[in-house]
């Protein structure tokens with residue numbers, strides 16, 4: 395991953411910061427410059443908007459033949475999560491048995507290591523999801 | 533050290549990775565009697581970080597929850613100090629990554645601390661000084677580690693992962709820090725040279741002249757300074773390199789096992805190094821009532837101790853109603869792994885150094 399690109403995306407990767415269209419109120423993640431509905435009306439009205447970090451699993455899959463970077467985590471689970479604000483994100487589901495995951499599972503974003511450029515290179519951090527109940531003794 | 537009347541804790545929270553390993557699993561791998569080893573150290577299991585967890589991720593989760601309890605936003609923090617001996621980078625601060633992840637940057641000061649297992653309490657004192665002097669309103673002090681023992685070394689039975697974060701301020705305090713004292717000497721009980729993977733330790737040299745000397749002298753000084761007797765405290769938290777040392781030190785000083793009990797986490801999660809005292813204090817605050825008094829003494833090899841005289845306020849009741857998990861809730865989510873999984877995870881962590 396290019397360091398400059400990662401650095402530009404830190405806000406969205408660490409904090410889940412997207413944008414809200416100042417014209418129609420629609421929320422977008424990742425952020426975009428123009429609202430596809432409002433087009434010119436949304437120009438310079440796309441304001442930063444922080445997702446509250448919780449949502450529910452829409453679909454999920456177990457990855458057994460991973461990207462080399464994720465070998466130590468294998469097998470791991472990737473899911474499409476619909477956030478409370480309505481936007482859909484793709485991310486890892488962590489700290490849960492595959493059998494305990496189902497559509498509708500409530501999850502929460504937490505910062506994890508996404509990868510690194512080898513032992514000498516940069517470490518990349520970003521959000522992954524865990525079941526919202528998993529840290530509440532349930 | 534002199535403190536103002538109005539400095540203390542506004543919010544706190546801890547985080548411990550989910551995975552655990554038992555001493556017998558580790559012992560089996562090295563042809564040792566792990567069960568007996570664990571019994572001797574009074575450790576039944578220790579926490580193991582997932583390959584995607586490190587001091588940054590542990591600190592960030594604890595910091596988010598501590599802010600929620602304190603009812604503040606990232607921009608309300610003017611200082612962040614992260615104490616650890618396992619910072620992911622040798623050069624590049626953990627504190628800047630944590631600050632970005634909780635939206636505290638850029639109008640703030642930040643730095644990483646290192647002082648073996650007491651780097652977290654050193655961060656407490658720095659924040660207290662900045663708040664007391666009026667330089668800042670709110671600061672964050674974090675102690676967290678993902679520590680390693682060399683394969684086959686006795687440290688491998690206890691070296692664990694976890695951490696806790698504290699918002700230090702002067703208003704809306706859930707606990708006042710009424711006094712702090714330190715005791716610091718040049719003692720070669722434990723070290724890791726730059727570029728080396730694993731620490732070295734002075735064997736038998738780690739007990740009496742190191743842990744016990746510093747912990748007892750520092751605590752005695754605090755008692756002398758405050759005029760308090762051990763039995764005036766409701767709780768006491770000592771650094772927990774194993775389950776034996778804090779109990780022995782407490783007994784020697786005149787504290788009871790009951791006073792230690794709520795904060796004695798080492799038995800199930802192991803030695804979380806810089807996270808040890810901050811997590812022990814967090815677990816104690818989880819149970820505390822308004823007016824309770826807590827005595828805290830950390831220890832870091834090399835060597836030094838910091839002691840704190842803490843008094844819980846009526847705000848503790850409101851703070852407990854916020855939707856933040858207690859230490860008991862966080863640590864009750866556990867999954868035991870065999871040595872093979874532990875080794876895979878551990879190698880990955882080494883690679884990160």
Ligand SMILES: [Zn+2]
Nearest residue numbers: 415418429432
């Ligand atoms: Zn729009």
